[in-house]
Amino acid sequence: MSSLVVKRSVLLAKLIKHVNSEAKRLSSHFVYFPDNGKPVEGETTKMNMMQAINNAMDLTLRSDPTAVVFGEDVAFGGVFRCALGLQEKYGKDRVFNTPLCEQGIAGFGIGLATAGATAIAEIQFADYIFPAFDQLVNEAAKARYRSGGQFPCGALTVRTPCGAVGHGGLYHSQSPEAFFAHVPGLKVVVPRGPTAAKGLLLSCIREKDPCIFLEPKILYRSATEDVPVEDYTLPLGKAQVLREGDAATLVAWGTQVHVLLEVAQKAHDELGVSCEVIDLQSILPWDEETVCNSVKKTGRCLIAHEAPLTSGFGAEVAATVQEECFLHLEAPIGRVTGWDAPFPHVFEPFYLPTVSRCYDELRRLLQY
Amino acid sequence: MSKIIPSAAKLLATNTIPKSAVPIVSTSTAKYSTKKEATFEIKPYKLHKLEKGPATSVILTAEDAINIYEKLAMLRRIETSAGNLYKEKIIRGFCHLYSGQEAIAVGMRTAMRDVDSVITAYRCHGWTHLMGVDLVGVLAELTGRKSGCSRGKGGSMHLYGRNFYGGNGIVGAQVPLGAGIAFAHKYNDDGGVNFALYGDGAANQGQLFEAYNMAKLWNLPCVFVCENNGYGMGTSIERSSASTDYYSRGDFIPGIWVDGMDVLATREATQFAIDYCTSGKGPLLLEMETYRYSGHSMSDPGTSYRTRDEVQEVRQTRDPITSFKEKIITYELATPDQLKEIDTRVRKEVDEATKIAKSDSEIGPEELAADIYYNNLEPEIRGVSPDSPLQHIEVSARN
Ligand SMILES: Cc1ncc(C[n+]2csc(CCOP(=O)(O)OP(=O)(O)O)c2C)c(N)n1
Ligand SMILES: [Mg+2]
Numbered sequence: 001m002s003s004l005v006v007k008r009s010v011l012l013a014k015l016i017k018h019v020n021s022e023a024k025r026l027s028s029h030f031v032y033f034p035d036n037g038k039p040v041e042g043e044t045t046k047m048n049m050m051q052a053i054n055n056a057m058d059l060t061l062r063s064d065p066t067a068v069v070f071g072e073d074v075a076f077g078g079v080f081r082c083a084l085g086l087q088e089k090y091g092k093d094r095v096f097n098t099p100l101c102e103q104g105i106a107g108f109g110i111g112l113a114t115a116g117a118t119a120i121a122e123i124q125f126a127d128y129i130f131p132a133f134d135q136l137v138n139e140a141a142k143a144r145y146r147s148g149g150q151f152p153c154g155a156l157t158v159r160t161p162c163g164a165v166g167h168g169g170l171y172h173s174q175s176p177e178a179f180f181a182h183v184p185g186l187k188v189v190v191p192r193g194p195t196a197a198k199g200l201l202l203s204c205i206r207e208k209d210p211c212i213f214l215e216p217k218i219l220y221r222s223a224t225e226d227v228p229v230e231d232y233t234l235p236l237g238k239a240q241v242l243r244e245g246d247a248a249t250l251v252a253w254g255t256q257v258h259v260l261l262e263v264a265q266k267a268h269d270e271l272g273v274s275c276e277v278i279d280l281q282s283i284l285p286w287d288e289e290t291v292c293n294s295v296k297k298t299g300r301c302l303i304a305h306e307a308p309l310t311s312g313f314g315a316e317v318a319a320t321v322q323e324e325c326f327l328h329l330e331a332p333i334g335r336v337t338g339w340d341a342p343f344p345h346v347f348e349p350f351y352l353p354t355v356s357r358c359y360d361e362l363r364r365l366l367q368y
Numbered sequence: 369m370s371k372i373i374p375s376a377a378k379l380l381a382t383n384t385i386p387k388s389a390v391p392i393v394s395t396s397t398a399k400y401s402t403k404k405e406a407t408f409e410i411k412p413y414k415l416h417k418l419e420k421g422p423a424t425s426v427i428l429t430a431e432d433a434i435n436i437y438e439k440l441a442m443l444r445r446i447e448t449s450a451g452n453l454y455k456e457k458i459i460r461g462f463c464h465l466y467s468g469q470e471a472i473a474v475g476m477r478t479a480m481r482d483v484d485s486v487i488t489a490y491r492c493h494g495w496t497h498l499m500g501v502d503l504v505g506v507l508a509e510l511t512g513r514k515s516g517c518s519r520g521k522g523g524s525m526h527l528y529g530r531n532f533y534g535g536n537g538i539v540g541a542q543v544p545l546g547a548g549i550a551f552a553h554k555y556n557d558d559g560g561v562n563f564a565l566y567g568d569g570a571a572n573q574g575q576l577f578e579a580y581n582m583a584k585l586w587n588l589p590c591v592f593v594c595e596n597n598g599y600g601m602g603t604s605i606e607r608s609s610a611s612t613d614y615y616s617r618g619d620f621i622p623g624i625w626v627d628g629m630d631v632l633a634t635r636e637a638t639q640f641a642i643d644y645c646t647s648g649k650g651p652l653l654l655e656m657e658t659y660r661y662s663g664h665s666m667s668d669p670g671t672s673y674r675t676r677d678e679v680q681e682v683r684q685t686r687d688p689i690t691s692f693k694e695k696i697i698t699y700e701l702a703t704p705d706q707l708k709e710i711d712t713r714v715r716k717e718v719d720e721a722t723k724i725a726k727s728d729s730e731i732g733p734e735e736l737a738a739d740i741y742y743n744n745l746e747p748e749i750r751g752v753s754p755d756s757p758l759q760h761i762e763v764s765a766r767n
Binding site: 072073075076079097099100101103104127128130131167168169170171172308309310337338339340341342344345346347348350351 | 460461462512520521522523525526537538539540541569570572573574575600601602603607608609672673730731733736737740749750751758
């Protein structure tokens with residue numbers, strides 16, 4: 001017991017050192033891995049994730065006369081400028097500001113979508129989606145079911161920036177995907193970069209069920225890729241295998257995908273093992289088949305997300321994997337996540353499931 | 369004189385004041401003022417469902433004049449320092465400045481009694497200091513250090529103090545809390561009144577109307593204070609609100625429009641509100657019309673949705689500090705030298721506190737798991753990094 005205490009305090013000291021060296025504002029905790037595969041052939045252009053999202057909405061407004069885009073300060077692009085230039089192009093009746101009232105924005109969007117328009121609502125930060133939670137959970141999600149299929153609001157898409165950004169503190173950093181993953185009737189999607197964002201957002205907009213599209217805000221400007229200029233969609237409910245391997249399956253979504261890609265590279269360089277990295281992309285519904293097939297091959301599974309551990313979406317993945325792959329597992333399923341604490345003001349680097357924390361966990365799984 | 373004041377206003381009002389000793393030229397040579405008090409006229413209030421409003425002719429004593437001036441100067445200086453700290457990347461998170469709106473907090477605080485309470489949104493640095501938290505407590509919270517009034521755990525939007533229920537980050541969420549706090553005042557029969565502040569943008573949140581209804585239904589001693597600074601982020605009031613007469617938006621709650629750039633008006637209106645609420649008449653709504661000089665937060669330059677001229681115009685003609693300064697000098701309640709002394713002292717105090725706020729240490733990472741619950745049922749916080757679990761700890765005293 002006493003040796004355990006000593007070990008702990010040494011580790012804590014190590015962590016403190018680590019935190020202090022990383023705790024500069026705006027320092028990011030990951031390296032971006034651009035997409036190499038192209039979902040469609042043809043012309044591409046350099047876009048960051050903000051521009052790719054802008055492009056998806058632009059294409060929608062151009063081709064779908066019923067489409068409208070709205071939210072707080074959206075008229076001049078929204079705080080992250082994803083709707084930049086759209087009002088000039090499509091008019092004030094199609095791209096407009098709402099007052100500051102998230103519950104109203106969501107309810108308004110549901111009504112609009114139910115009445116037949118393609119409604120694309122922006123909630124300024126995912127941290128501010130909670131005033132709209134009731135509308136999304138009790139109204140949007142259940143509309144089709146409770147009306148016997150007569151009054152669905154599938155044409156609603158709610159876009160909102162989520163995740164850590166280096167210095168966001170308590171209310172500009174949260175990742176609420178698990179709350180929405182608990183709601184039958186909704187679809188929940190998180191892109192990892194520009195190419196994925198464009199295809200997935202276009203899918204969400206055209207999807208016949210209401211979608212919550214969570215955009216990791218740190219990627220808006222830091223993630224740049226050659227994105228196809230034409231219209232394309234990526235299937236909802238489908239994961240993508242970004243790196244193949246046989247030693248372990250690493251599962252993430254959003255920014256965390258890049259952390260795990262780095263972990264896989266490090267494992268390759270330092271341990272000589274190859275890990276499979278899967279971007280879930282869709283949280284609800286999620287691609288059980290791709291993940292479970294991979295784990296059956298590798299025998300090991302690590303899931304990482306920024307949101308806290310308890311009831312995080314990793315719990316759902318882990319439960320399913322152990323059920324489906326029980327006899328294939330060589331080690332208990334590992335989760336590396338945010339701590340069960342509010343998102344901290346001063347300890348962000350310590351809170352996040354960084355490369356070193358994920359790598360440590362991977363080694364533990366490999367040595368099990 | 370009138371020619372000189374505007375340029376002095378400009379100097380005083382810029383965010384990075386080069387010299388705090390503003391050279392107001394005056395013919396007076398007296399070192400200290402001679403007049404004991406003076407009477408001032410206040411821009412007419414607008415009333416909603418009230419027969420009679422606050423007094424429009426108010427007396428200001430020399431002593432109060434000095435006190436008020438010092439508070440105004442202090443609030444401006446705190447924000448100058450906060451702005452600089454942010455630019456130096458010492459402040460994390462978001463940082464919203466109160467510059468331009470000082471007359472509201474200072475006027476209100478001057479009228480408030482010890483028993484009254486306040487809850488506001490994120491423009492809370494100055495309020496916190498006025499409610500009794502020392503400068504280090506405020507500035508070190510902004511920098512996320514140990515001596516901060518929330519131990520650095522809240523940051524710029526979450527300052528707290530005695531009878532000060534916080535800076536709050538979720539727009540509008542603080543207002544129903546205000547009704548609850550007012551209920552507690554009434555229930556405990558302590559004679560106190562709660563002031564719940566919110567912006568013109570927040571005024572459109574549904575929860576406000578729920579709070580108005582509860583407050584009137586139960587006749588709570590609650591004063592809803594709408595700080596109308598013309599914008600909610602980049603959206604002007606005309607583009608956000610079906611009615612911009614915020615003082616009347618409580619419908620069944622009587623309301624008063626107040627010139628929020630005049631500290632004497634805000635003081636008088638607050639006095640009126642306290643008398644109104646403590647006489648058992650229930651809630652009141654005050655709209656204080658004001659202006660914010662900086663962008664919405666430090667990451668907004670504040671120039672894409674309004675013109676630089678608009679900002680300059682307010683700075684030159686309606687600045688709450690310059691106009692007050694001009695008044696009290698003209699009416700000989702204070703001398704330029706006296707005010708200069710105050711400016712110098714305020715600057716020095718803020719500079720010293722800023723130094724501490726920069727050099728003070730952060731709490732350790734073990735506090736990531738501190739004070740999440742009153743009583744932690746499990747010894748360790750959950751989160752996966754298996755070799756270095758964090759203990760649940762209690763740092764602040766439990767009550
Ligand atoms: C529920 C919620 N929605 C959105 C935001 C983001 N946000 C922060 S301040 C603000 C504008 C508020 O304007 P106003 O109420 O007029 O206050 P001011 O900033 O002018 O003081 C917005 C949209 C938030 N913090 N909380
Ligand atoms: Mg405002």
